[in-house]
Amino acid sequence: MVKMWLIGLVLMNIMNTHAEYSALQAVLSQKGLEKVAHWSTDWLQNELSSIELPEVRGGVNIGIGTVHYVLHDMSIQRCDLPEPSVAFSEGTGVSLQVSGLSIAISGHWNTKFGVIHDSGWFEIAVYTVNLNTVLQLGSDEERLSISTIMCSADVGSVQVNFHGGASFIFQPFVDIFSGQIANEIRVQICPAFKKGIDVLERHLAAVPAALKVDPYVFMNISLTDSPLVEDSGLGLNVTGEFYSISSPSEPPFSPDYFDLTWQENFMMSLGASEFCVNSAAYAYHTAGALQIRITEDMIPKASPFHLNTSAFGSLIPQLPKQYPDMPMELQLYTSETPLISFSKTVTSVRLLASVKAFAVKPDSGTVPLFRLDIESSFSAKAYIEKVLVKGALEMKNLTVTLGATEIGQFSITPIERALTLGMKAFVLPKVNAQLSEGIQLPFVKGFGLKNAVMAIEDGFVAVAADISGPDDNTQ
CATH class of the missing domain: 3.15.10.10 (Bactericidal permeability-increasing protein; domain 1)
Known part of the structure; x- marks a missing residue:
């Protein structure tokens, strides 16, 4: 309760900074x-x-x-x-x-x-x-x-x-x-x-302006202006900006204007701009949520590559010489905010990340080895099938540089080649398999969406759908 009160206080101080344009737009049609x-x-x-x-x-x-x-x-x-x-x-x-x-x-x-x-x-x-x-x-x-x-x-x-x-x-x-x-x-x-x-x-x-999404971020759901009421529907412009709960601050980019087309044949339309999505990425990044520590027990036993200094010897020859046959840990985290851009032709994702490698001592202490900086870009496709959001990722580029080293200089080319191969052969197929299963559209207290369609436009994504309730036989 105290934390949410503090969130509200902080929100009052910063919510007007980016209030010029809404990042979320919602429309209720006559049918809705x-x-x-x-x-x-x-x-x-x-x-x-x-x-x-x-x-x-x-x-x-x-x-x-x-x-x-x-x-x-x-x-x-x-x-x-x-x-x-x-x-x-x-x-x-x-x-x-x-x-x-x-x-x-x-x-x-x-x-x-x-x-x-x-x-x-x-x-x-x-x-x-x-x-x-x-x-x-x-x-x-x-x-x-x-x-x-x-x-x-x-x-x-x-x-x-x-x-x-x-x-x-x-x-x-x-x-x-x-x-x-x-x-x-x-x-x-x-x-x-x-x-x-x-x-x-x-x-x-009594509805608060700050909606807590999860333990990491909350969203500003205040209106940027008065509702727009026309004969064909009701339009709401919502701030739609995400903030880190632990350290709320404005992202280094601003919302742009976008114009959501009102779909009268559907009960409701919803549009989310690039700013909405990227402010969420910025909030998770500043909250420290976009990181993971990878250990050997997370690697499948059937994998040809394992987290130990001996396995890394083929890529970094001096590593097993300095730290022979020691288990390793990797800390993967975003070094900058991931950025997503929408256009009618392609959705692009730019990701800057870093990997810190550690050798694990017998007493479970760690020794820093090196840091790799990774710049990658992906193209994405997204669509809605029934009530599921599905999609696929394709890697366009991956570049690796040596950010820091405690074991001396070594060639990055074999590591970059191995990471590229691993992404294409193992990581992306698993990610795309999960994306093909789909993520269910959100629903509240028995209400949800049906007959939904998605359109990627320049600068925003739009969803038009009908609303289903507890008394509906079809979903």
Whole structure:
């Protein structure tokens, strides 16, 4: 908790540095809005079912005097809600209409006629309730906000049946006070709906600007500007920058503008720029997460090459002479931030890494031997198959230089040749085999993506997809 509070404090100080352009863009189409409305029907039905109806008091003239009555302890027993009709309202937010809602209410009645008191119960059926509302979508302190700016409701007809006591006296006079009952119900509908929207707004207000991704990095998910509402959809521009949790700082590059095409045939579209991806690489690099210590027990027994000074003798002749038959360890780490660039023709990956070699003494202590600096580049292909992101890497270049040595100078050419061969023969086939299996698209609490397509554009990657929920039979 304390660490996340510190993250928020740091984020407040640095989040405006790169706030000129968003690194993430998200679009909800009319098709997506209709799906959201479908899922929201149960929520809206629950909100309307929770309406608290006040007592209704009045009097009925029965010819020989007035019978005073009180209808009380009324509760909604059933609420049948048709799926709402929703549409984007350009420049404002969302218009929502509910037509043909019906409500069943039960309660108790008490009467007083002179010194005579009576009581019983009743049932009310409310038909053709209509709700018309407009929701304002905006931004408040760089997060999405929602409020009700217009709401109206009307009630078509009311049917009342009295039971118990002298209820036969009141049933003929239902028309006299059914209008009053209908009005009491009507005036409670919009406040109940607004109450639900206020609850939703409080949930949005509680969403932190910093989203912790894993123990190493977090992401700034604040909005860079107000939501863009058009008749065809809702667009959100999100900062989308990653930071190291241990040492949050800005990367030495800035976001560029990109324009995500709105895909109306899909429920949602999502675009991530090069800056978003590379800020994640920078965050992991500065967090020290992009490193691994390689030991002999990690090398397959069937491998022709093993981590010991004797095996390295064919590449570095003086090594086994200075440290005969000693196990070795390698520390592999990124020396600079890996950089990815997107274009319609190719996705390029540039990787600068270093390898430190150590000899392992009998007491498990280590002796530094040398450091190799590696510069490599790859081309990448990525695509989506069903709900899996798949791809392949191809090595374009690999160059090795001797960065430091504790054992004297030696030729790099055999090592560079061996690393190139090892990358092409062993490492890349394993990486590509894993990439061909795919990585599942993210999902939250039973919701996910389906029918997804990916497009690599100049400077960003775009995904268009439909949204699947718990009530969907297909994924």
